[in-house]
Amino acid sequence: MNTLRDDPLAGLRIAVTGGTSGLGLALVRALSARGARVAFIARDAARVRRIAQDIPGSHGIAGDVSRKDDIHPLALQVTAALGGLDVLINNASSLGPVPLALLADTDCEDLETALATNLLGPFRLGKALLGALAASARTGAQALVLNISSDAAVTPYPGWGAYGASKAALHHLSRIWDAELREHGVRVLSVDPGDMDTPLHAAAVPDADPATLKQPADAARVIVALIANTVAHPEFA
């Protein structure tokens, strides 16, 4: 147990959105295995229950981060389950139109869906949980919001308009929020996990060869290392 006790992730209170598939699920598994206390959020209540049972000690919370009215009930359940919060991972993502469409062919509603999930969701949930994150920081911990981004946030790939624009906005929101919240001991980082073999990628590029894609568990390992490194070196302790 010594390794666990020395692990900066041991006992860390972490919330993961989109935690029942792809990268989110891999993060929930990896973080739980490292001794973190994890609450995860996803829309499908039955799947949430199943995975919470699969991963002892994890807390599954059903809800949709793209819905304004869901945010505070979700935030309440996260902090209640964990007794506070040290790290929020905004991972839940929407592609917008499926199959992907050129921007001029994208329905406004699909762009709105992408923005609601990829931008407004992380913003609202971040705001609702900021009090808990700042409370963690006041104890000397390094609080952290990790927003899962994409290279589509930077590179203008044709066909990825709704997704790319929403992730670009999330990326910039992360940078501004980070500048504003650093003095309160809360970092906000955005990270690009790369192309992974996930349901989201399969929906976007159905004929992709899985062999050319990263496994979510491998991408999760890198992100887990980033979290461990960030929280192990608080800026304001």
Place this chain on the structure above:
Amino acid sequence: MKAAHQPTQRPRDARLLVLDAQGVLHHAQRSQLARFLRPGDLLIANDAATLPASLGGMHARSGAVVEVRLAGRRSLEVDAVRDFTAIVFGAGDHRTRTEDRPAPPPLRAGDLLQLGPLQARVERLLGHPRLIELRFAGTPDEIWAGIARHGRPIQYAHVAQPLALWDVWTQVAALPVAFEPPSAGFVLDWQMLHALRERAIGFATLTHAAGISSTGDVALDARLPFDEPYHLPEATVQAIADTRRSGGRIVALGTTVTRALEHAAAQALPLRPGMGLATQRLGPASRLRVVDAIVSGTHEPGSSHHALLQAFVDPVLLRRADAALEAGGYRTHEFGDSVLVEASREIGRQPQRSPRQASRTIVRSGAESGCAGLLRPA
């Protein structure tokens, strides 16, 4: 004063009446609060998030419609979510003044209450037909989900529109343990926290499960406040000690902060961090051992607000402040304007000196009809 009817935490025109230690009154914009604090002072807020503690449902045995208001809990531990003290009303909602609400059906130990997805059992009555101890069925995660999804914030008739959780969570709201908002904290936003930092004014928090402010029943109101658990973080105890050492003042944001700090101080000085249960009713024999100034809501003269503030200042000065609030058209209740009251030099606790005077009565007034009690007299 007039009631604030709109659930806006920080209206642009929110005002602050300052009663300083020399007894001088200042009218200010509330967003300028930081200017009335001094470098080296420490502002302490209650970072409790507010539960949606009003649960509509049915009393199974009679089929009667009820509203259950969760009102107390013994501990802040996350798993201690099965057992609550609660007030039960008959049919109706917040738009009816609390004192006009019908009584619930006769309640007995063992009765089941179906509250949306939640099922609760009446464990026992607590010496009053509407005050019960209840126990929820299910796992802690299921109970939290039920409360989060089904509950509504407790509210009173002076605000007509239904409140959402974002209306009652302060900007620093963290653990969901308050039954009504620690509304003095509505003054805070991140711009103000930045301004405090710029002015070298410390900011710290404790977590106090602010209880309900009114039950609509004179006998029950006389029993308020119920016991309120709180948590005093190590970092806050350290910040208080550092502030004291350098001659700064401890400024409590709200009565719940005052109650928690003074309770902790009555247990041990220097303060010890950790969990506590504020059971005390500050009275004639109590003294302010920690708090030098309070930021709070405004309240009508004759209410418990005055009694509480008499721990800080002379009643004559308070009457002058009341007259100024009245003449200035300040707004009252939880979304209203604010006051900053500094302990006057005759009464206030002197730094580095053992407290002796400052022993004014702190009394809970009776039913304050339809009043969400910005000031929750300790």
